[in-house]
Amino acid sequence: MFKSAFISILGLPNAGKSTLLNAMLDEELVITNKKAQTTRHRIKGILNAPGLQLVFSDTPGIINDTAYLLQDQMMKAVKESVEDADVLLFVLDVKNPKAIEQLKEYAKLSETPIIVALNKVDLSDQELISQRITEVQSAFNTKDVFPVSALEKFNLESLVQRLEELAPEHPPYYDPEIISDENVRFLVTEMIREQMLSQFKKEIPYSAEVVIDEYEESEKIDRIRATVFLERDSQRIIVIGKGGQSIKKLGTEARKKIQAFLKKKVFLGLSIKIRKNWRKDEVQLKRFGYIKD
Ligand SMILES: Nc1nc2c(ncn2[C@@H]2O[C@H](COP(=O)(O)OP(=O)(O)OP(=O)(O)O)[C@@H](O)[C@H]2O)c(=O)[nH]1
Ligand SMILES: [Mg+2]
Known part of the structure; x- marks a missing residue:
């Protein structure tokens, strides 16, 4: 039995989406930077394991007030990636309290299962992390909240394991030898x-x-x-x-x-x-x- 899923990674600018994708793939596939709005396109990254293929889409950080046409197009890419996902992976900076409200809008767009990576826990403390987990669980109506550090590759195995559980039975969509379909x-x-x-x-x-x-x-x-x-x-x-x-x-x-x-x-x-x-x-x-x- 082979499992395959399309997983769209969503979050605010600078939450660590691209860093998380690279960490899960163990490759420097997509670019990351401390400046916001680093990612401009939807970019696929493919995790291949025995019996499993997870096709991630990294996406541009969500912004509410777009200032020019490029940003409008970036947000269009985010919306499209919501439409064809089997699972939505929300990435939230544990220290950013505004992220929950902004992401709720995107959660409403589809019935797709949501799992949440509460990122940058290396910069936080246990009290804040526990508080945020409770808030996120109730905001997105999901039990699947994973405190992680993309930078330090902390707790990523349990996140990937949960994604595997949620993945539908399906043959691989891409050649299992490749990590991206980008040229x-x-x-x-x-x-x-x-x-x-x-x-x-x-x-x-x-x-x-x-x-x-x-x-x-x-x-x-x-x-x-x-x-x-x-x-x-x-x-x-x-x-x-x-x-x-x-x-x-x-x-x-x-x-x-x-x-x-x-x-x-x-x-x-x-x-x-x-x-x-x-x-x-x-x-x-x-x-x-x-x-x-
Ligand atoms: N301390 C810490 N820093 C992190 C972590 N994950 C990402 N970062 C840093 O946060 C910054 C933003 O990371 P990116 O992966 O580029 O963020 P993004 O969500 O893809 O950002 P956009 O593409 O702009 O939407 C970079 O400087 C990363 O090194 C983490 O777990 N801990
Ligand atoms: Mg990015």
């Missing part, structure tokens, strides 16, 4: 964006989108050329930095990540282009893949 090009753009998030302040990472122009694979080395799109000329000056130092660091650090992921040598060439206000521009968002025809 390598997309994952590479994400790794470049992750370095932008770590390296640059304020608006710059939010104004950045990365596109692969050329990807030439060979036995020993992959040669990749990518463009970083920004919104303003002033941002270009910062990203390039004095004597090109900043863009050099961006390229070097991103290349290290990509090499570690691909387990292969990589050449990475970066250039910069400006697309004014692309986050509000429907045509650009279509080109960048946020709006599907």
Whole structure:
């Protein structure tokens, strides 16, 4: 008997959804960062075990007041992932009391079973954790609340075990050898964006989108050329930095990540282009893949 399930991971920005997915998969598949709204797309990550396949969807953090079309599209991706899930996995930062109210709206959208990961317990104490468990159980009408630390990989086994119990009998949906159906090009753009998030302040990472122009694979080395799109000329000056130092660091650090992921040598060439206000521009968002025809 084989079990397979689609599980959508939902939560507010910065709750630790992507960190939790990586921890369950034991892979650095999706990017994570201390800045909110790191994840922009729904991204699948697949956990394969004997007799079991759990197909997780990592999703962008839920925001109520969207400020531009990109965020509207991000919330659309969240709603879609609710519709086709067998189980909803809510991730709540144990220290954020507002999360429960905001997530209740999403719980109402479907009849799908909900299980809750109360994350970042490493930063909390037993009293707060117990209090939160009671609140969450009653808010979502579920007994399945798991205090976890995605960062320290604490208590993840019992969470996965419960997901296995809830999974319907079904043959695997994907080849059990793969951990994602995302193509390598997309994952590479994400790794470049992750370095932008770590390296640059304020608006710059939010104004950045990365596109692969050329990807030439060979036995020993992959040669990749990518463009970083920004919104303003002033941002270009910062990203390039004095004597090109900043863009050099961006390229070097991103290349290290990509090499570690691909387990292969990589050449990475970066250039910069400006697309004014692309986050509000429907045509650009279509080109960048946020709006599907
Ligand atoms: N201390 C602690 N930090 C955590 C834990 N889980 C995640 N974090 C940190 O919280 C920050 C946000 O983590 P992400 O996984 O990017 O959060 P997310 O929910 O995917 O965020 P968005 O994609 O922006 O919605 C990162 O700095 C993580 O290292 C945890 O269990 N404990
Ligand atoms: Mg994320």
